[in-house]
Amino acid sequence: MDWGSVLIDGILATIGPLTAAYAISAIGLNLQFGYAGLLNFGHVAFMLVGAYGAAITVDLGGPLWLGVIVGILVAALLGLLLGLPTLRLRADYLAITTIAAAEVIRLLVRSSWAQPITNSVFGIQGFADSFFDLNPFPASQLYGIGSLVVTGRKLWVMLVGWALVVLMTLLIRRLIKSPWGRVLKAIREDEDATIALGKNVFAYKLQALMIGGAIAGIAGILLAIEQQNVTPDAYLPKITFILYVIVILGGAGTILGPVVGAVVFQFLFFTIDALMVNAQANIGWVGDLLTPAAAGQVKLVLVGVGMMVLMIFRPQGILGNKEEALIDER
Amino acid sequence: MMPLASFATGESIGGTLIQRLGDEKLPVEGVIITVSQDGNEIGSGDSGADGKWEIPVPGAGIYQVSLDTSTLPEGVALTDPDKEALSDVKVRDGQSKKVIFPLGEGVVSTVSMYQRVGALFIAGLKLGAIIALSAVGLSLVFGVTGLVNFAHAEMVTLGAIAAYFFHASALGPRWPLVIAIVPAVLVGAGFGWIQERSLWRPLRNRHTGLVAMMVVSIGLSFALRNLFLIIFGGEPRAYPDFAGQPPIEILGISMVPKQLLTIAISLIVLAGVGIFLQKSRAGTAMRAVSDDADLAESSGINVNRIILITWTLAGGLAALGGTFFGLNEAVQWDMGFKLLLLIFAAVVLGGLGTAYGAMVGGFIVGVAVEMSTLIFPNELKTAVGLALLIVILLAKPQGLLGTKERIG
Numbered sequence: 228m229d230w231g232s233v234l235i236d237g238i239l240a241t242i243g244p245l246t247a248a249y250a251i252s253a254i255g256l257n258l259q260f261g262y263a264g265l266l267n268f269g270h271v272a273f274m275l276v277g278a279y280g281a282a283i284t285v286d287l288g289g290p291l292w293l294g295v296i297v298g299i300l301v302a303a304l305l306g307l308l309l310g311l312p313t314l315r316l317r318a319d320y321l322a323i324t325t326i327a328a329a330e331v332i333r334l335l336v337r338s339s340w341a342q343p344i345t346n347s348v349f350g351i352q353g354f355a356d357s358f359f360d361l362n363p364f365p366a367s368q369l370y371g372i373g374s375l376v377v378t379g380r381k382l383w384v385m386l387v388g389w390a391l392v393v394l395m396t397l398l399i400r401r402l403i404k405s406p407w408g409r410v411l412k413a414i415r416e417d418e419d420a421t422i423a424l425g426k427n428v429f430a431y432k433l434q435a436l437m438i439g440g441a442i443a444g445i446a447g448i449l450l451a452i453e454q455q456n457v458t459p460d461a462y463l464p465k466i467t468f469i470l471y472v473i474v475i476l477g478g479a480g481t482i483l484g485p486v487v488g489a490v491v492f493q494f495l496f497f498t499i500d501a502l503m504v505n506a507q508a509n510i511g512w513v514g515d516l517l518t519p520a521a522a523g524q525v526k527l528v529l530v531g532v533g534m535m536v537l538m539i540f541r542p543q544g545i546l547g548n549k550e551e552a553l554i555d556e557r
Numbered sequence: 558m559m560p561l562a563s564f565a566t567g568e569s570i571g572g573t574l575i576q577r578l579g580d581e582k583l584p585v586e587g588v589i590i591t592v593s594q595d596g597n598e599i600g601s602g603d604s605g606a607d608g609k610w611e612i613p614v615p616g617a618g619i620y621q622v623s624l625d626t627s628t629l630p631e632g633v634a635l636t637d638p639d640k641e642a643l644s645d646v647k648v649r650d651g652q653s654k655k656v657i658f659p660l661g662e663g664v665v666s667t668v669s670m671y672q673r674v675g676a677l678f679i680a681g682l683k684l685g686a687i688i689a690l691s692a693v694g695l696s697l698v699f700g701v702t703g704l705v706n707f708a709h710a711e712m713v714t715l716g717a718i719a720a721y722f723f724h725a726s727a728l729g730p731r732w733p734l735v736i737a738i739v740p741a742v743l744v745g746a747g748f749g750w751i752q753e754r755s756l757w758r759p760l761r762n763r764h765t766g767l768v769a770m771m772v773v774s775i776g777l778s779f780a781l782r783n784l785f786l787i788i789f790g791g792e793p794r795a796y797p798d799f800a801g802q803p804p805i806e807i808l809g810i811s812m813v814p815k816q817l818l819t820i821a822i823s824l825i826v827l828a829g830v831g832i833f834l835q836k837s838r839a840g841t842a843m844r845a846v847s848d849d850a851d852l853a854e855s856s857g858i859n860v861n862r863i864i865l866i867t868w869t870l871a872g873g874l875a876a877l878g879g880t881f882f883g884l885n886e887a888v889q890w891d892m893g894f895k896l897l898l899l900i901f902a903a904v905v906l907g908g909l910g911t912a913y914g915a916m917v918g919g920f921i922v923g924v925a926v927e928m929s930t931l932i933f934p935n936e937l938k939t940a941v942g943l944a945l946l947i948v949i950l951l952a953k954p955q956g957l958l959g960t961k962e963r964i965g
Binding site: 324352460 | 780
């Protein structure tokens with residue numbers, strides 16, 4: 228076993244753009260689920276519409292900056308459309324409806340009907356050239372210390388991604404410390420009492436869903452730009468589940484929770500990945516037992532088990548405090 | 558991380574295009590097939606006079622293979638229009654991956670509207686029967702515990718896989734499918750029992766909230782689904798018995814006998830569940846616990862025992878539904894999850910927590926989904942079922958048979 232390379236692979240993946248995108252998306256989910264108590268199980272749909280909003284705009288001849296704005300607006304709009312009919316429903320109904328809505332959107336995007344706009348299953352590629360034109364680092368040059376190196380292209384995406392993480396965290400901090408945020412937390416703690424105080428609970432929830440959705444849209448755009456590719460089947464419900472694990476792991480309803488959750492989750496996920504790949508190559512019987520495909524699935528089994536164990540034994544996650552853990556009562 | 562192999566190692570994707578007309582097999586020539594990866598075209602080729610085609614790919618990995626239907630000769634069409642593009646074709650190191658595009662008779666307009674509607678209606682009833690069988694258990698469990706159990710999907714898959722094991726696995730006893738269904742249902746029921754005893758009852762005793770339990774069930778579902786993927790593999794597999802059953806014609810409508818069998822057995826079982834709920838002591842107690850668990854407890858009903866019976870029943874019914882699903886389509890690791898959203902639609906349509914509502918809802922959703930292909934493209938039929946769910950929640954959130962209470 229080469230422990231050094233296992234660790235390097237794990238760290239490289241953890242600081243990469245994917246983690247930043249997950250962190251941003253989790254920040255959005257945390258606003259909805261952690262602060263407003265909305266059980267949105269269709270979160271991946273916000274990332275999808277954000278990414279497609281940007282990609283289609285560029286595809287139709289618009290500039291990328293316009294695409295980014297369109298993507299964010301469409302994601303917020305989805306929050307409005309999804310929220311209007313569903314936010315009056317109980318938590319379990321909301322969960323069912325949102326997961327269904329997310330699948331409907333994905334199926335629509337990949338259908339032959341949508342082919343002229345979305346190019347159905349094949350998706351849209353190569354729409355982010357103007358983003359990489361701005362890259363101040365030579366794209367193929369290597370940066371880093373020792374064997375911990377990334378290309379200039381990746382460094383550029385990473386810098387932008389993590390800057391966005393900081394920006395979104397500051398935005399949420401600002402929101403939550405404002406009167407608006409206090410009402411949101413009040414709704415989560417006792418909805419009836421908040422109604423009795425004359426607050427329009429529905430409007431607050433809707434705003435939380437839309438803002439959280441727009442933030443997830445940003446995450447979707449970031450990922451799409453990094454990969455220069457959007458395909459509908461990248462937005463499966465499993466992404467939503469992973470984001471829930473991240474939010475709960477870090478601490479739902481805490482400002483830094485989603486970021487800590489994303490970093491810890493990605494580090495564990497990719498270190499285990501590197502460990503298994505290494506074990507397959509170096510330990511005979513592991514290689515016989517575990518094909519590379521099965522190794523990927525073992526990780527996902529662990530994600531599921533991790534979600535159960537966390538929820539049962541430490542629902543407040545790493546940063547949360549037990550009294551504020553929201554999901555004890557419906 | 559995989560080293561980039563060159564073309565020299567010989568990975569390729571290929572196959573033979575054969576049109577099946579009854580028992581006859583005819584090679585299909587000159588059809589263009591394209592291989593791409595992450596949206597970038599890798600290569601394309603056309604089938605030869607023997608129907609064979611092969612496209613080299615740069616290395617192991619996941620590819621998308623699509624068939625250009627416009628190049629199909631007159632009178633030849635895909636038997637499943639959904640399969641025009643295969644999105645994740647896995648190629649291993651050095652493998653010449655074989656891909657099948659099943660071709661049949663082209664849909665020439667010999668089928669009348671009456672025949673088409675009739676066939677879709679039967680297919681809808683069949684799907685509805687499967688949904689109803691699976692949905693009743695979910696609804697009953699919700700009734701007695703208040704839990705929306707996402708892992709119900711995996712009970713469906715487990716039933717189908719267990720039946721496959723007893724029926725067709727090299728390690729299993731290779732019983733005929735009609736016999737293999739029995740142990741499969743027992744495995745499902747046993748799994749329901751174990752779940753309640755080892756997970757849900759301890760959680761209730763810890764006073765875990767319902768939302769937290771729902772999140773736990775999502776984690777369980779996710780873990781089990783990927784476990785099935787490891788054990789069973791990603792390929793869909795059909796039960797050898799009844800595979801490729803020739804259709805028969807009743808009143809001019811073409812249908813496959815196994816569809817009728819599925820519908821008939823499901824109706825009998827569902828009627829049995831209804832009688833059980835109305836007449837038996839346990840069934841009556843189940844309805845009492847559903848109504849008001851505290852009141853039921855204080856009138857001497859052993860609530861935990863009733864909940865255990867409910868879980869066992871739910872597991873068995875889901876397993877039966879899963880076996881029928883596998884019989885009519887194919888057994889696959891994520892079949893239950895694909896069905897789950899339609900099960901939700903059925904349960905919400907009928908009214909969450911009502912057993913009869915789930916049955917009625919199941920048939921309505923099944924028929925609606927299949928009939929929708931008259932208007933919408935085939936790949937959107939699941940979306941239609943889910944859209945139905947959203948519409949129902951808007952118009953009548955308590956469902957067709959649910960009592961009007963505040964659910965918001």
